[in-house]
Amino acid sequence: MTIVPVPSPAPSPRAMIPFVSVDSMMRLVNRVGVEQVLSELAETIEADFRRWPAFDKTPRVASHSDVGVIELMPASDGDFYGFKYVNGHPGNPISGLQTVTAFGVLAEVATGYPVLLSEMTLLTALRTAATSAMAARHLAPKGARVMAMIGNGAQSEFQALAFKAVCGITEVRLWDIDPAATARCAGNLAGSGLSVTPCRSAESAIEGAQIITTCTADKAHATILTDNMVGAGVHLNAIGGDCPGKTELAAAILHRSTIFVEYPPQTRIEGEIQQLAPDHPVTELWEVITGAAVGRTDDAQITLFDGVGFAIEDFSALMWLHRRIGGTGLAQMLDMIADPDEPRDLYGMLRRAGA
Template identity: 35%
Template sequence: MQYFSGSGWDLDPAEVNRAVESAFADHGYGLVQMPPKVYITLPGGDFRTMPAYLPSLKMAGVKVVNVHPENPQQGLPTVMALTIILDIATGRPVAVLNATRLTDIRTGSAGAVAAKYLAPKKTVTLGIAGTGRQAEAQVRATAAELEIEKILIWSRNPRHADRFVALMDRFDCTSVSLEKVCDADVIVTTTPSRTPIIRSEWVHEGTHINAIGADAPGKEELDPALLNRAQVFVDDMAQATHSGEVNVPIAQGIYRQEAIAGTLGEVVIGKKRRERPDRITLFDSTGLAIQDLAIAAIAMRQGTAIDLPFL
């Protein structure tokens, strides 16, 4: 058995995007096994267990990932993760991966794949709410798919916004108000908000929105009125209605599950598409275990491993 502790930041974003895109295609064709995430509540947060089998890559395994919002106060990331990979022929554990950064990266890739298919144009202004690791991952991954002309960034904390602008020095990146973030072709929301922060009237027709932050029951970042204006695609129907951006509006009866246009997998395989140039499109990302398997395959090929005794 091998242990991979590597960060993953050295992986080529375009290569990861292709692997994640291919996993979404398999999902669109119904060629994967992936039960919904299972949540366990802990005193200061929760953890999620995400098993899957992706036959096209001969990859099977489980990611275990926590969310503890108070962690940064003691110098730990909010989200940490391990992925276990099993040999599909024998079930033998072949690898354990530190999937903390890999989780950020594969989530960035899902946004990039959604933007590739749904953004209104190929050269875009990117508006981003939030300046954490996920905001960074979204930019890195999306820059491999679209020409980023400008980045408009907002953080609740102005110092975090300044830090992000400095980090993005290869881009034309400006710290703006949340309303101004919406003057973009592609809006990406990456906050842990539990109340809507993006107002519907701020968003222009034709915009594509990647709603990344909401990944647990009770979380939402967008004015529900936006959902009703938009063509909404989810990563997985069961997960999104349970814990994605649509979960609260559906629970409150403001939005109907039947209104969801389809899955990103269906978009990737050409079964679903953007209807009109002037329609808002929205990708509701909760994070799929098959994304974790896809990036694990790359990390295992390219990373440095520690050999561990198993049998």
């Protein structure tokens, strides 16, 4: 008897996982248009917030060190499961590295097989801005057209363009302790159609603004806005306070505001409201969207979106990408899942590959 070695067949399509690289993500966003992407993300995230109770919500799993944190953020709607890996290392820029980098995976719940691996540094910046703008569409005063932006770092242009695309903002007023950051943000927004006004102080930036976005990066309790700076009727979009020990707003502002959050168990640890008593009343944003809770009730009210970033937003972003990347040719197929011709014969696959 002659034994003829059987060559391993190519892996099944299910074993090949589409990968969206940083380069592919940039191509996709530039092809679709960044404002269109932000609008689509805001719609996707809002639709997922509308079915909030359908999600399996787990607090992020964090591994802390002296110099930073590495987190895994899982979420599932019962059909798909997504998770994001994200780090936060404030000292990284000194070595020319990003403070925050991220990647993520989407998988099918029915089989457990991944269906997408993607860079998520850019995608997180996009989903964060889309979430802020989506929240403001529900909470900001009607007819808001001017936004102050305190903190002009990596998140600032995405926020500005999301508020333009989703809320109809026409002017942004910029301030940062680093004038170079403001200059870079203003330069990046040139030609966007937004009127861009660099300002000499935070006080000057908020003049005439109906929306104030804070997105500074210091990992410390800082008072970016003092109580007297925030007038009646504005909407505050507080993005920078997003981990324990890092806040941006004077506590007095919080006491004057109606506070809206993504997921209270996480926001009470990571958000501006870590400064408040653990039972301080907050409204969950998803309830405003479904109509179960009220949002803005009068023109003089200060509304505050205390955004920290929640896993469902990453899930929404991965689902959006999963739909959008198909047929573009931008995904690279990775041989990531072992696919023996006979499921129980893992060793045989290895052995035949070596023959």
